[in-house]
Amino acid sequence: MSKQYALLVLLLSFTAGLHAHPALEVMDKMRLGTSDREVKVMTEIRLYKKGELESQRDYEVYVGSNRRSLVLFRSQAEAGQKMLMLDDQYWLFMPSSRRPLRITPMQKLLGEASSGDLSSLRWKDDYTVISEKQEGQKWVLELEAARSGVTYARVELLVDSDSLHPQQADFYLQSGRLAREAEFMLEKRQGRLVISGMKLQDRIQTNEQTLILYHSSEPVDIPERWFNPAFLSRETL
Template structure:
């Protein structure tokens, strides 16, 4: 390798490493408001509504670990007994009637407009980087680019409040550039801390149907490492 090529590679690696390491206070607020830090259990209720009528609902326990590891357990509804495991960009679905895990994509629908990725991937700082900021009088629009090709949405336009960066809404785009869905965040304060209590997903194609994801509680827990093993989950229940 020529000397100038070697220096170019070193500088490129340094630049890319700096992109990954750059802190994002806006996304940190969103992550803190949804899942806090460390290993947590997020009690989640998903509802599908149409024209003001509740069509379906299902409760999930989502165990979120560090390093892009999560496990979603369906506790009620038609999905009861199902398990979804995320390890980095790999996803598996475990059905209660089978010991063979099924490889799936994060875009696969779980319930209503809530995809596998919407349920299992809950930390934005690990998934996206900010490539542009546009200020408005009381809000800030952030253009987000996916950090990896395997994410559900390759581009997100996120609207946050000016000042405290509280998330307000988001637009999710596919690799093709097509708008996949929009989201509206409902905020509360719990113990003096900002909390996202609900995310409402809509898709223009679905008409009056909306999907509401309620984040009912976030609890710090110790997650057994074996829970993130496809071989273990295929043969053992998780209580």
């Protein structure tokens, strides 16, 4: 994609306001393999302290339509736990209780990784691009949360001006405070460039780093009952 063509696409999309911004479409497809189908993403979170692996967790993330997702906790330390996202609402299901716990998208899971980081993977549904500027070979996009239940109120996203591939992001809270910084990890799989993970860094805990790794993604048909809190409260998946 030439710089001139990329610029034209960006400006037309931004001014029309009818479709998701192309950079967000590119991000979703690079992470999920598709921007529309239901997908299962095998995910791992790693916490490093002073360069050494401190802790690790495995998850199956089922990304549905209409801002719905289900996270199954697969590590022994969290066995039997489930997390459900329905639009702006989040629930955590514990195997020891029939009553789910209401949580927020900022609920910490491990290190800097939060419940929203893990479950909300379609940025085209979550954010609106409100401004953009070019800095050398990069585009800096300012993203605003499209609804109240989105993890971050604002995101500054850095993408390559030719390919629109994401490179870095700064995540801000409603208060305006910078919550964390992220670097996108890109990798070629089966001849296609994908987002293989994110490196999350807290400016205060500089000796810690959290990696969210996307090991694989595949289209699936998610049973409708999996998005029913009553079903999840009594069933083991």
